[in-house]
Amino acid sequence: MTAHNSTTHTGTAAPATRPAAPMTMAAALNAAIRDAMVDDPSVVLFGEDVGPLGGVFRVTDGLYAEFGETRVSDSPLAESGIIGTAIGMAIYGLRPVVEMQFDAFSYPAFEQIVSHVAKMRNRTRGRIQLPIVIRIPYAGDIGGVEHHSDSSEAYWAATPGLTGVTPSNPADAYSMLREAIASDDPVIFMEPKSRYWSKAELALPVRTAPMNQAVVVREGADVTLIAYGPTVKTAIATAELASEEGLSIEVIDLRSLSPFDDETVSASVRKTSRAAVIHEAAQFGGYGAEVAARLTERNFYYLSAPILRITGFDIPYPSPKLEEYFLPTPDRILAALGTWEWS
């Protein structure tokens, strides 16, 4: 990293409201980082290949050219190094946005994330805050080779001190990333790779629901499907299929995995009395266990049936030619709902 000659660290143009335009999730994320950098000179961006290349998913495309080496830089190839140095920068008052190139490549940084990022504020009685955003492209369905399709959310969710969010669409991607960068808490920002090229019409800077809230994305009466990130689309498709068969499904996009929005989700479950949680990660010890356990604890006497988990199998994420058998599909979800006693 080279120091700037001048003391200004802002970009070239302040973000204003722009006309609506179709935009991919990758572009929305890009705009969110750019706008945050323009608004706040303490935001810096670094990681592997995020500079001239613009990241392997092009999420940081153009930012190096716009903001220069002082604020956007390629780091040496070491994930623990990326998180560890981000911590030091945050102590000094910067707000680092860093990228772990693929989910499984966040694991070398596990100690820095779990033992420091998550615990620094508590350790220091709130005196040191770490406003760091750790962007992690995660999950599968992109035909990726091994280690490129992990869903690692259970690790982060099980770690007190971390905030974990995941957008499922371009509007949330923009809004939630802005909010994550503005947060004084460290945020694990999980980007569903298979949704990077999904598109929506957006007028930036768009503001959706606060990032710690779940959202009912489709109303229904009979069943609540709880999804997040890549599986929201699957859940909606399932609801559409089901409606043809006369089953009314409510779909919730969790958005925030930690904290969990008990209020919104419990309200839906109390209404429908039946719920299932959908995720790509393996079931055993997965995030869905927390969802099922806490909803059951809080709404036991409202439930007509056990909360189901429709998830990946308890095996490592498969190779491209086998991932179709692994990922939850609308058919599989509907079949699972059919196993309930429907009295």
Next chain:
Amino acid sequence: MTAHNSTTHTGTAAPATRPAAPMTMAAALNAAIRDAMVDDPSVVLFGEDVGPLGGVFRVTDGLYAEFGETRVSDSPLAESGIIGTAIGMAIYGLRPVVEMQFDAFSYPAFEQIVSHVAKMRNRTRGRIQLPIVIRIPYAGDIGGVEHHSDSSEAYWAATPGLTGVTPSNPADAYSMLREAIASDDPVIFMEPKSRYWSKAELALPVRTAPMNQAVVVREGADVTLIAYGPTVKTAIATAELASEEGLSIEVIDLRSLSPFDDETVSASVRKTSRAAVIHEAAQFGGYGAEVAARLTERNFYYLSAPILRITGFDIPYPSPKLEEYFLPTPDRILAALGTWEWS
């Protein structure tokens, strides 16, 4: 590590049945490693301070003197290095038993454990097996300073490919560690630090239930308490207290966290119709979520009340003077059971 001059790698004396003697869990673990090393020349032991010092908990006491540098050695101070080299040794046919000095110090090895130890067998279609035992002293209640009392079981349980077990008493410690070392699968062997000095009368080599089975350690009719490692003692104490008040509690020692013994635990829950799981780790995303979720899925119509989780709070493990407020106690457990509707 220095190569031995001779080609024999065995210790000095073969293990035979020995007269019963009082023995701590630490001593039982020590005997298990020793006996395994005597029986099988491919067992090697290394890690930080496991040599002349005998480990910070003295679990490897005397083994360096008995087996020498070829089979017992202090490694450089790097946990990823310890796991990574153990993998290579296992590929070559050794059976490494390695120690992570404290739970939180396994995190630097997270990538090697999650991306390789867990996945090697699957990746290679079963051609490469990794019979590695990763011993992790875990959990709190020992007045340890920060990073010395983590309960990291949720991370391992959420990782397909790993086997995770934890003994709660000296007999199981011996028996399960022997079985773990003999297993062709890699095993995360979690040793509850607070139980290291607990004692039992043992005639070695003792053989208890297979390590993948849960055990009903106290029978009861009204409630099932599910515990493991350090909380088994707490659960038994709770059951004793409760029996004075006329409540009959069945206590299950899970022993194996992955796999989960559905048969044993579901049978108990179907009998009592009420269950709670007890662990030290934070509740959110903790292992108890899996227990509650899967038991509810499988036994919903047998349950009179939601499965409760009585666990640590959703905060980092506290400093010594505050841990008493964090750890689940019999009082807290009984109070939680009192929140159920008892109709």
Next chain:
Amino acid sequence: MPHDCVMSLNVESAPVITQPAPTPLRLIDDAGLAVDPSEAGGFALPSPEILLGLYRRMVVARRFDVQVTALTRQGRLATYPSALGQEACEIAAVASLGALDWLFPTYRDSIALLTRGVPPEDILASFRGEWHSGYDYYQHKIAPQATPLATQALHAVGLATASKLKGDHTVALTLLGDGATSEGDAHEAFNFAAVWQAPVVFLVQNNQFAISVPLDKQMACRTIADKAIGYGMPGYFVDGNDVAAMYAVVSAAVDTARNGGGPSLVEGLTYRMEAHTNSDDPTRYRDSSDVDAWRGRDPIERLEKYLVSVGVLTDAERADITREAEDLAAATRECMTRTAVIDPLELFEHVYATPRTALAEQRDFLANEIAEHEAAAAKTTGESA
């Protein structure tokens, strides 16, 4: 061991390592001429016969690489990281190993696998997306191609240490990229190897890029070989496009390891001619003039000039090599026409050695789901027929 009271245990006992010269060691220069022995760092030029063998393997490997890249462009592989231009490093690595030695390669080193005898079909299994890895590790003594960077270096050290503990003479050689040396695992591997005096060779292919990141943003030292000093092991800075030098140095390092002399680090200075993988766009981060300049340093052409000059590369030989290369390319294309039979139920088979009830249940669930789909499909077909 007992410690005499000295100022520091290591100052007295550890070897003094001299920093490598800042010019890479070469035995044959860009023009195909043998360098003067006085500048050869004590390494002898391999015999023309050996060099001819290396030449053949390089030509064949390149043909394979080009063929697979073409197949990838046609969309028939999920991904393929090419080693075009790096043949001297890859082939020297394999040629230096004995049959019982082990190789720990990365995703980039498919041609090393090929050279060590792995059938194209087995190499391509992972790149076709059939399974995560697809060859016989114990037959070929090659670990699975590693994706998480630098992790395999530790595996190599562990295997080498096990060989030493057992009193065997197996050596392990691991291939690493320049970028991968920045990972903590590379450091831990170098250090464990040096402390344990493991019979291992670290061969860093410094192709000067880690995806888009150039060497000077990766490290600030002069050469990667310099890093060896901090571990107390020998480091060699070698022209990675000179297969003669690479073979001489790596063979010597393997011998040293085998004879109890401990680990070495060999840097082969080379260049990644192709994109990182097919999904990469190198025009975003490097000038084509650099690539062009490196094309002029091609490892095959250089050796060819030398072999022609010493008269061992005859037309007959050339024709025979071309035939072998084309046969391999044909076999590679041909293997792509065979659709591998992939059984989804195998997904559950290899996760554990010890059977698990829950996995058996999941297997049955999937089997049932597939059967139902097939039945439904058959019904639809039946109806429409």
Next chain:
Amino acid sequence: MPHDCVMSLNVESAPVITQPAPTPLRLIDDAGLAVDPSEAGGFALPSPEILLGLYRRMVVARRFDVQVTALTRQGRLATYPSALGQEACEIAAVASLGALDWLFPTYRDSIALLTRGVPPEDILASFRGEWHSGYDYYQHKIAPQATPLATQALHAVGLATASKLKGDHTVALTLLGDGATSEGDAHEAFNFAAVWQAPVVFLVQNNQFAISVPLDKQMACRTIADKAIGYGMPGYFVDGNDVAAMYAVVSAAVDTARNGGGPSLVEGLTYRMEAHTNSDDPTRYRDSSDVDAWRGRDPIERLEKYLVSVGVLTDAERADITREAEDLAAATRECMTRTAVIDPLELFEHVYATPRTALAEQRDFLANEIAEHEAAAAKTTGESA
């Protein structure tokens, strides 16, 4: 930056680093005599006034250390890792820093905190088990004492880089143990610092043990300073029991960093005189004769001889220093008599900046539980009264 087509970007641009001499740099020898300037590696002996100040701080620090060890033996602290014998490194580190510079210490470096002005009570908070860490980080510009080894080195590099990016002149200094250099994070910190030319100083206290593991099982290089070569930064091998040399070298490294010269690695060769912590038993792994020999190299005694010889350590001065040390010891004992008020509900307060409903619920739960226990206890007391 545009790349000219060169063989390797780094060979031409990176600095040539010479391997440090195998004897540690010292300015005052074991006997308390100033070494000949020709052997001082270009470093000037600090003035008697500066040395007297360092002496005072060392004496005071040792008194604190001895006092806290005594309190720990009495069972009044959960743990305390002593730095007895390492005062020259610890005090030189702090004395070399300016008020705006940052220190990144480990669990072993309590006396560095003390020297930088942290009150004993705040240092001891964590060792008493009250909270994980207990001082004012921004006031003292000291990060929390790190337990996970080598992790803090990266934090130091990050802070230093931030300082550089902002155009400030803040330098970061981190303390590391010899064992910690084996961790991947140490490597990544050295490399990031060198590539980013961060204004940071790595001070490795080579006390030759990592708990029970001696240096020669930790690394196979001659000196830890040798490791700097592999990163392209200067490395210094210094007698860590000579505060004059430590101060001269570390100050110079801090100046270099402040003036844009990038990072340095300084190894202070010293010895851990006490057990690793109170729960350790060093008789299991080292000879007391080693410890005895190192007692003869005591950093305080050595400087004392020198200061007496140059006439600045007068009896009055000595008495004053003793008084300061004893006052501090008394204050330390005294602070232990104050029972810190620990509010268990604070457990929930600092985990997040953003309030969480679930944590508020858990807080209320605990508050309620405590209230009920207190009520029950009051009832019992009332009944028994």
